[in-house]
Amino acid sequence: MLLWAGAVIGSLVMIGALALWFHYGSQVFFEMIRTGFAACF
Template sequence: MIQPISTRSELVTAPQTRVAFAILWGAAGIGGLALLAAAALWFHYGTAVFFEMITAGISACF
């Protein structure tokens, strides 16, 4: 019977999973900071000015 050269458990190594978790935690951290910045702008400028800033930023992109 033919045996596979390598199995799935041999392909996934500890350094690969560490890098994946580091990327995942980094993305979560950046997302959390963006959410915190949005909340800070909301509380500082109020609802109307906050939404005007968001719409002005979106319209500047297009």
């Protein structure tokens, strides 16, 4: 059950990332990831 939940959550994250990529384009997408990563550390 835990493995199934992890797979579902991972799939939703991937779908969300692809949706952002197609909506905003790669440049904005990578900039958002870089900014978010920098905010965490």
